[in-house]
Amino acid sequence: MVDSKKHSHPLRPDLPPHIASGESKNRVMMKTCVAMCIPAILGVAAIGWNALWQILIAVATVLVLHFIIQVWERSTERMITYPSPSSPLVLGMIVGLSMPASSPYAVTVGVAALAMVIFKYFQGRVLYRKYINPAAASKTVLLAILSIIILFEDPLRVGMIFHPHHLRLDMISAEGFANAVAFYQTDTMTAAQSLIFWKTHGWIGGASGVGVLITGVIASYWIKLKWRIPLAFLVVMTVLATTMGLFTGGDPVSRIALHVFTGSVIFLAFFMATEPQSTPMPERAQYLFGVLLAVFTFILQLGGVLGGSIIALVVLNVFTPLFDKFGHKRAVGLGGGKHVA
Amino acid sequence: MRRYYEEKNRFRVDAQMKIGLEEIPFEEVPPPPVATVFLQQHVGPAGRPLVKEKDHVKTGQKLSDGDEPLTVPVHSPVTGTVINFADLLHPVSGEKERAIVIEVDGDEEWEYMEIYQEPEKQSKDKIVERIREAGIVGLGGAAFPTHIKLSGQQVVDHLIINAKESDPNLACDVRLMLEKPEEITQGIEIIGRVLGVQKIMFATRTSEGELPRLEKVLHEKNITLAHIRPSYSVGSERLLVRELLGREVPPDKFPPDVGVVVHNVATCVAVAQAVIKGKPLIDRGLSFYSRETGGRNLWVRMGTPVEHILQYAGLKPENFDRVVLGSIMMGRGVPDIRVPLVKSIAGVVALTPQDEAPFENPYPCIRCGYCDLVCPVDIYPSLLLEASERGNTKFIKKLNVEACIDCSLCSYVCPSAIRVNPKQRIASN
Numbered sequence: 001m002v003d004s005k006k007h008s009h010p011l012r013p014d015l016p017p018h019i020a021s022g023e024s025k026n027r028v029m030m031k032t033c034v035a036m037c038i039p040a041i042l043g044v045a046a047i048g049w050n051a052l053w054q055i056l057i058a059v060a061t062v063l064v065l066h067f068i069i070q071v072w073e074r075s076t077e078r079m080i081t082y083p084s085p086s087s088p089l090v091l092g093m094i095v096g097l098s099m100p101a102s103s104p105y106a107v108t109v110g111v112a113a114l115a116m117v118i119f120k121y122f123q124g125r126v127l128y129r130k131y132i133n134p135a136a137a138s139k140t141v142l143l144a145i146l147s148i149i150i151l152f153e154d155p156l157r158v159g160m161i162f163h164p165h166h167l168r169l170d171m172i173s174a175e176g177f178a179n180a181v182a183f184y185q186t187d188t189m190t191a192a193q194s195l196i197f198w199k200t201h202g203w204i205g206g207a208s209g210v211g212v213l214i215t216g217v218i219a220s221y222w223i224k225l226k227w228r229i230p231l232a233f234l235v236v237m238t239v240l241a242t243t244m245g246l247f248t249g250g251d252p253v254s255r256i257a258l259h260v261f262t263g264s265v266i267f268l269a270f271f272m273a274t275e276p277q278s279t280p281m282p283e284r285a286q287y288l289f290g291v292l293l294a295v296f297t298f299i300l301q302l303g304g305v306l307g308g309s310i311i312a313l314v315v316l317n318v319f320t321p322l323f324d325k326f327g328h329k330r331a332v333g334l335g336g337g338k339h340v341a
Numbered sequence: 342m343r344r345y346y347e348e349k350n351r352f353r354v355d356a357q358m359k360i361g362l363e364e365i366p367f368e369e370v371p372p373p374p375v376a377t378v379f380l381q382q383h384v385g386p387a388g389r390p391l392v393k394e395k396d397h398v399k400t401g402q403k404l405s406d407g408d409e410p411l412t413v414p415v416h417s418p419v420t421g422t423v424i425n426f427a428d429l430l431h432p433v434s435g436e437k438e439r440a441i442v443i444e445v446d447g448d449e450e451w452e453y454m455e456i457y458q459e460p461e462k463q464s465k466d467k468i469v470e471r472i473r474e475a476g477i478v479g480l481g482g483a484a485f486p487t488h489i490k491l492s493g494q495q496v497v498d499h500l501i502i503n504a505k506e507s508d509p510n511l512a513c514d515v516r517l518m519l520e521k522p523e524e525i526t527q528g529i530e531i532i533g534r535v536l537g538v539q540k541i542m543f544a545t546r547t548s549e550g551e552l553p554r555l556e557k558v559l560h561e562k563n564i565t566l567a568h569i570r571p572s573y574s575v576g577s578e579r580l581l582v583r584e585l586l587g588r589e590v591p592p593d594k595f596p597p598d599v600g601v602v603v604h605n606v607a608t609c610v611a612v613a614q615a616v617i618k619g620k621p622l623i624d625r626g627l628s629f630y631s632r633e634t635g636g637r638n639l640w641v642r643m644g645t646p647v648e649h650i651l652q653y654a655g656l657k658p659e660n661f662d663r664v665v666l667g668s669i670m671m672g673r674g675v676p677d678i679r680v681p682l683v684k685s686i687a688g689v690v691a692l693t694p695q696d697e698a699p700f701e702n703p704y705p706c707i708r709c710g711y712c713d714l715v716c717p718v719d720i721y722p723s724l725l726l727e728a729s730e731r732g733n734t735k736f737i738k739k740l741n742v743e744a745c746i747d748c749s750l751c752s753y754v755c756p757s758a759i760r761v762n763p764k765q766r767i768a769s770n
Contacts, residue, residue, distance in 0.1 A: 011676055013673060017669065017753050019670070020700065021353070021354075025707055224350065224709070276708040282721065331744035332589055333590055
């Protein structure tokens with residue numbers, strides 16, 4: 001008989017599997033950073049060095065706060081919420097790329113800090129998951145705060161994150177819309193061309209709408225992003241813009257250029273609306289998420305809230321647990337298949 | 342050069358352990374000094390012991406049997422003396438199970454069954470009884486009694502021989518196809534005749550021309566050779582049926598319920614040996630892997646302790662901290678290096694502390710959805726993980742966890758190094 005007492009060499013009875021693909025959270029984050037470098041480079045090329053400073057400030061703010069939080073967690077012997085800086089790095093880049101280059105640096109620091117401390121760290125530590133997109137939530141909160149501040153000061157000086165004069169724009173009539181987009185016209189490009197190819201205003205990450213579109217498609221394939229969300233979002237935005245253009249008698253191309261290729265739509269579509277933790281898992285729910293994101297964003301845009309996609313995203317993020325409950329694929333073996341020859 | 346299996350949504354399973362393994366012939370491992378034979382080596386109730394302590398047993402002698410329909414006998418893999426009955430850790434169930442411990446002594450004596458030189462002249466009942474008497478169970482890993490699969494009441498029109506062997510560490514089935522093509526074909530013919538099926542399909546991941554002898558005999562016997570795409574998950578019985586015939590097997594049913602019987606290629610060899618040679622199931626081929634030795638194909642008797650295999654391979658057992666029996670994707674690690682082999686085990690992987698342990702430090706789920714994308718049965722492992730952590734049984738039910746085939750692909754691709762495996766996780770909760 002085998003005497004178990006003689007056994008002095010216990011083994012680890014691990015559960016399967018015993019090998020892994022080699023993919024890691026850090027690798028996924030670094031791939032996302034690499035993908036975002038393309039819009040960053042395009043932004044700096046289109047807007048200038050100030051765009052680079054904005055990105056670096058946002059990244060530095062987030063990384064410094066990450067370091068401080070880690071030191072505090074270690075000193076108080078708490079579990080480290082984010083052991084690697086890769087995820088904060090992605091957040092910093094998203095914040096930087098979603099800022100206008102003309103934003104005061106203090107505002108960029110504020111958005112990055114709020115995003116990191118409250119909407120990333122607090123959600124991750126206390127709720128064990130990010131229910132809402134940190135960068136979008138942070139910008140939305142600051143937008144609300146600045147909306148109050150602007151009652152007292154020159155909004156263009158304090159904010160640049162939100163332009164109250166946009167609220168007075170007539171985004172519905174053909175004439176009003178033409179006046180609104182004329183701002184983007186340059187010496188060499190029409191407003192539509194500028195919006196689609198090369199803008200010098202708005203979100204740094206959306207400076208080249210086409211550039212972001214191509215990068216986003218490649219990143220979706222490479223990183224396996226939740227591509228159904230940007231697909232549904234951009235298609236519905238295009239359909240709504242075209243319909244609006246035809247309905248009001250304006251130029252549909254200009255409509256598409258503004259409603260689809262503005263930074264707050266095209267950059268958000270690929271790099272914020274696909275944020276994994278705050279978006280639905282079932283495929284059909286992802287499509288619906290994208291459709292509703294488009295509808296809400298479009299309504300806000302028509303109301304003059306041109307960066308309104310972040311608000312729409314935050315609102316929909318809150319309902320992600322509900323989205324997760326429907327639209328599930330049929331599991332193999334559970335009906336629908338052929339059962340006998 | 343690395344070798345991969347392609348899964349859904351461009352995920353790949355690394356099959357580098359297989360490289361070169363198919364070219365290595367079986368080596369016969371000598372019997373161990375002490376064999377530990379579990380009475381429970383199949384799905385169904387264990388049999389009653391037919392021997393007692395101090396009995397002398399011959400190789401192939403029946404050690405246990407029972408009257409329950411699902412019970413299959415176990416046979417002595419060695420010649421020796423029964424020295425003990427003990428409750429020992431079972432390599433598959435992980436529980437303590439009854440085992441007969443036999444000390445090898447003297448010259449090997451054999452006790453085989455009557456030889457059926459012309460099996461086609463035997464009645465179906467006689468063949469089925471012989472297969473049961475020989476203790477044959479599915480050798481692909483499930484260990485379901487083969488005689489039950491052959492005597493079902495369902496109308497069966499297809500017999501599929503699963504020679505897909507898609508597990509990243511196994512190549513013993515390919516070796517069987519190279520070394521024993523005649524026995525494979527004989528086994529298929531016996532099974533096909535008992536089932537009375539219209540069509541027999543031989544499913545393999547090998548390419549045309551890789552198995553010339555087998556391909557030739559299969560062609561002569563009018564057995565369809567189906568070359569399956571190189572995918573790990575399609576090796577699953579249920580997915581293989583869908584891949585080949587487009588029929589879906591519900592989670593609470595089995596392939597015969599959709600008119601198909603699936604047998605592993607190694608089971609066909611065991612059937613042929615039992616019927617034509619009278620040999621009970623006392624040994625089998627398996628693939629062994631350790632980083633030091635690389636892959637080897639071994640022919641091992643049931644009841645052989647893993648420790649004995651390591652020593653045979655020239656390795657020091659004390660150098661290893663993990664031993665996986667079966668598939669490296671689906672097999673559990675065993676807690677004791679002396680656990681013996683049972684009929685369902687087709688592989689042994691021995692890992693040292695220097696070998697990677699990729700799931701040691703998991704991160705919280707980031708909901709990347711990779712597990713959902715790769716899942717071959719289209720359930721949502723990510724949502725099941727969340728629901729399981731929250732104890733949301735209602736949602737778990739809605740997510741059809743019963744459809745999970747325990748393939749572990751969800752864990753394999755997880756960037757957060759989480760062992761997702763929904764079925765196991767929910768069962769353990």
